[in-house]
Amino acid sequence: MKTxxxxxxxxxxxxxxxxxxxxxxLDIAPGEVVAVIGPSGSGKTTVLRVLxxxxxxxxxxxxxxxxxxxxxxxxxxxxxxxxAHVRKLRSKIGMVFQSFNLFPHMTVLGNCIEAPIHSLGLxxxxxxxxxxxxxAKVGLADKRNHYPSQLSGGQQQRVAxxxxxxxxxxxxxxxxxxxxxxxxxxxxxxxxxxxxxxxxSYTMLLVTHxxxxxxxxxxxxxxxxxxxxxxxxxxxxxxTQPQSPRAAQFLSKVLQAG
Amino acid sequence: xxxxxxxxxxxxxxxLVGLAFATFSELKVFLPALLKGLVVTLQVAGLSFVLFxxxxxxxxxxRTSANLALRFAAGIYVEIFxxxxxxxxxxxxxxxxxxxxxxxxxxxxxxxxxGLNFGAYGAEVVRGAILSVPRGQTEACIALNMPEWKRLFRxxxxxxxxxxxxxxTNLTIxxxxxxAMVSAVTLVDITSAAVKQNLIHYRTVEIFLITMLLYYxxxxxxxxxxxxxxxxxxxxxxxxx
Amino acid sequence: MNWDWTFAIHTVMPRLLSGIITTIEVTxxxxxxxxxxxxxxxxxxxxxxxxxxxxxxxxxxxxxxxPLLVQIFFLFYLLPEVGITLPPFATGxxxxxxxxxxxxxxxFRAGFEAVPRGQWEACTALNLGRYRxxxxxxxxxxxxxxxxxxxNYLIVIFKETPLLSFVAVAEMMxxxxxxxxxxxxxxxxxxxxxxxxxxxxxxxxxxxxxxEFIVNxxxxx
Ligand SMILES: Nc1ncnc2c1ncn2[C@@H]1O[C@H](COP(=O)(O)OP(=O)(O)O)[C@@H](O)[C@H]1O
Ligand SMILES: [Mg+2]
Numbered sequence: 001m002k003t004x005x006x007x008x009x010x011x012x013x014x015x016x017x018x019x020x021x022x023x024x025x026l027d028i029a030p031g032e033v034v035a036v037i038g039p040s041g042s043g044k045t046t047v048l049r050v051l052x053x054x055x056x057x058x059x060x061x062x063x064x065x066x067x068x069x070x071x072x073x074x075x076x077x078x079x080x081x082x083x084a085h086v087r088k089l090r091s092k093i094g095m096v097f098q099s100f101n102l103f104p105h106m107t108v109l110g111n112c113i114e115a116p117i118h119s120l121g122l123x124x125x126x127x128x129x130x131x132x133x134x135x136a137k138v139g140l141a142d143k144r145n146h147y148p149s150q151l152s153g154g155q156q157q158r159v160a161x162x163x164x165x166x167x168x169x170x171x172x173x174x175x176x177x178x179x180x181x182x183x184x185x186x187x188x189x190x191x192x193x194x195x196x197x198x199x200x201s202y203t204m205l206l207v208t209h210x211x212x213x214x215x216x217x218x219x220x221x222x223x224x225x226x227x228x229x230x231x232x233x234x235x236x237x238x239x240t241q242p243q244s245p246r247a248a249q250f251l252s253k254v255l256q257a258g
Numbered sequence: 259x260x261x262x263x264x265x266x267x268x269x270x271x272x273x274l275v276g277l278a279f280a281t282f283s284e285l286k287v288f289l290p291a292l293l294k295g296l297v298v299t300l301q302v303a304g305l306s307f308v309l310f311x312x313x314x315x316x317x318x319x320x321r322t323s324a325n326l327a328l329r330f331a332a333g334i335y336v337e338i339f340x341x342x343x344x345x346x347x348x349x350x351x352x353x354x355x356x357x358x359x360x361x362x363x364x365x366x367x368x369x370x371x372x373g374l375n376f377g378a379y380g381a382e383v384v385r386g387a388i389l390s391v392p393r394g395q396t397e398a399c400i401a402l403n404m405p406e407w408k409r410l411f412r413x414x415x416x417x418x419x420x421x422x423x424x425x426x427t428n429l430t431i432x433x434x435x436x437x438a439m440v441s442a443v444t445l446v447d448i449t450s451a452a453v454k455q456n457l458i459h460y461r462t463v464e465i466f467l468i469t470m471l472l473y474y475x476x477x478x479x480x481x482x483x484x485x486x487x488x489x490x491x492x493x494x495x496x497x498x499x
Numbered sequence: 500m501n502w503d504w505t506f507a508i509h510t511v512m513p514r515l516l517s518g519i520i521t522t523i524e525v526t527x528x529x530x531x532x533x534x535x536x537x538x539x540x541x542x543x544x545x546x547x548x549x550x551x552x553x554x555x556x557x558x559x560x561x562x563x564x565x566p567l568l569v570q571i572f573f574l575f576y577l578l579p580e581v582g583i584t585l586p587p588f589a590t591g592x593x594x595x596x597x598x599x600x601x602x603x604x605x606x607f608r609a610g611f612e613a614v615p616r617g618q619w620e621a622c623t624a625l626n627l628g629r630y631r632x633x634x635x636x637x638x639x640x641x642x643x644x645x646x647x648x649x650x651n652y653l654i655v656i657f658k659e660t661p662l663l664s665f666v667a668v669a670e671m672m673x674x675x676x677x678x679x680x681x682x683x684x685x686x687x688x689x690x691x692x693x694x695x696x697x698x699x700x701x702x703x704x705x706x707x708x709x710x711e712f713i714v715n716x717x718x719x720x
Contacts, residue, residue: 054397087403095401101394105416105494115402118412147494167402268557341697345661345672350693353685357501431564438566439662449569456572462580466573470565477564 003066005030011060022227035214038224094169102148109144134162154185288455295451306372313377318384339378352443368440383425387418420492427484507687518674532596537603562601591663610641650707
């Protein structure tokens with residue numbers, strides 16, 4: 001088998017007494033689109049945050065392209081990773097937050113060129129050209145000089161996606177990208193993500209409560225609960241015939257509500 | 259916005275009236291001395307303002323740093339300078355330090371004392387502003403792989419700046435008023451000039467009213483400048499209209 | 500190095516300690532004056548009469564925009580000229596008290612405006628008079644949120660008392676200055692003055708936090 005793009009190897013994350021990730025294993029192949037679903041408060045966000053190195057893990061190793069991320073090789077042993085090592089691997093990952101986290105003091109264009117210039121060292125002109133292409137792609141070319149506070153939630157989230165793409169990551173993480181939005185704006189954001197999944201080879205990890213959307217774009221659905229993936233499978237099979245009672249119970253609740 | 263304009267205007271007019279009053283009466287004898295004092299006051303205020311900003315930022319960065327030793331040192335600095343009086347600190351710099359072999363000129367002692375003292379208060383304002391920048395901003399920077407110092411200088415501090423303007427303005431006004439104490443280190447500022455002139459001419463009401471008007475105008479200028487700045491730095495906020 | 504322990508303990512400390520008494524007296528009296536004068540100032544400010552409220556507002560702004568030291572000098576020279584002879588101590592308390600009354604009135608006003616409109620409307624509905632409404636309903640509610648600011652002013656007043664050494668009130672700083680003038684050495688007197696201020700203001704801050712705690716507990720049980 002090819003090396004997985006992302007591998008969680010017995011990853012454990014605790015907040016004090018609370019074990020949120022319990023010796024978690026997960027392999028994601030290059031280009032695979034994985035949807036993570038599960039009850040809220042179960043730790044789905046935490047899966048993405050430890051991968052983005054926003055949280056330190058207590059045990060285990062996370063591998064990116066066969067390279068350990070929170071550790072690094074020294075001879076045969078794995079030692080704690082240096083800042084430089086983390087930064088190198090982190091550059092392959094982009095993240096879209098539930099609450100956008102746009103920089104409010106910068107224009108839309110400013111948001112999209114900030115990191116390419118100041119983290120990749122791109123010349124300004126090149127960064128702007130890249131950003132304008134991406135803004136056109138998410139349908140916001142005409143908003144380049146607006147501030148985030150002048151945009152609707154859906155537009156802000158599309159800017160956030162363009163900003164993440166501007167770093168040319170190989171892996172994209174989405175943490176409930178539509179759950180802070182008014183219902184009528186959900187569609188425009190999902191459309192952008194759908195387009196990305198269809199026309200690009202990003203490896204995507206998508207936490208969502210939009211079951212229909214997960215079923216449509218994902219290659220695999222993982223049901224997360226109690227610090228583990230209780231069940232994984234091909235979307236159609238998972239949604240029509242969940243194997244575990246917990247997943248079945250969750251699905252019936254969500255589908256009833258929706 | 260409007261009230262500031264009006265206040266500044268009222269202040270300026272009042273000052274001009276006072277000036278005319280003073281020039282066209284026998285009182286013009288003490289005005290030159292007061293204006294000479296004003297120059298000293300402006301010098302002390304300007305220089306210590308710069309030092310005040312510098313100390314505030316440095317100490318606030320220390321207090322929010324991950325390094326325990328830095329945090330501790332900055333904390334001690336803030337506690338000591340906020341816990342004792344500015345006047346005591348001025349005396350200490352000017353009269354005690356020479357006994358340990360460090361001789362400061364009156365101007366240096368005044369600027370150093372005021373800058374360090376207000377820097378300790380400013381550090382708390384800047385720190386509060388830094389802490390009030392949402393955590394998501396830092397996380398977005400990490401996700402975009404930005405180096406730590408760029409995170410600070412390009413994302414966190416610019417947003418904190420908009421938040422700290424009102425607090426720092428109040429401190430600046432306090433600083434302008436506190437320059438009145440620098441006669442403690444033998445500088446002859448407006449206040450000290452006023453006292454001296456009053457001992458000569460016995461024109462208490464006129465001399466002190468003009469002195470107070472001068473300070474009032476200085477404070478209004480600071481308020482007005484800060485309003486302009488506030489509009490500029492927070493343009494991005496609630497820019498919907 | 501220039502530090503003499505015997506001098507510090509036997510000569511400096513006793514004089515500073517007698518200065519402390521004056522410092523504390525000034526602090527407490529000026530603070531009381533500020534609070535007692537600040538409340539009526541605030542009432543004038545929020546009152547129905549627009550012109551009075553504007554005038555009082557401008558006076559407060561003027562007091563806030565001029566140095567306390569200048570106001571102290573002004574009173575110190577003015578009062579005798581108009582035939583009022585007060586000891587420097589009383590003049591000092593008066594000057595500090597009036598200055599901080601202006602600041603306190605702003606704090607009171609903020610607290611006053613933070614009381615929800617519904618409280619006034621409820622009082623009208625219950626047919627309470629204006630005085631009763633203020634005394635029994637509004638003031639008790641506006642006090643707890645402003646206790647921290649008032650406490651803070653107490654500490655600030657304490658740290659401003661050395662200003663009175665400019666008009667020769669025998670507080671701690673003045674004691675230190677006199678020692679310096681008498682013995683031609685400043686290290687011990689001024690350093691110890693600083694230390695005493697540091698210790699007292701830390702104690703003061705702890706006290707204020709304690710009062711805050713008590714007030715909040717009693718009101719919002
Ligand atoms: N910084 C933190 N400190 C303590 N507990 C946390 C922290 N972040 C998350 N948690 C807890 O971890 C659990 C998982 O959180 P999260 O990953 O956000 O869940 P989900 O995204 O599935 O709703 C929750 O119970 C939450 O309370
Ligand atoms: Mg979540």
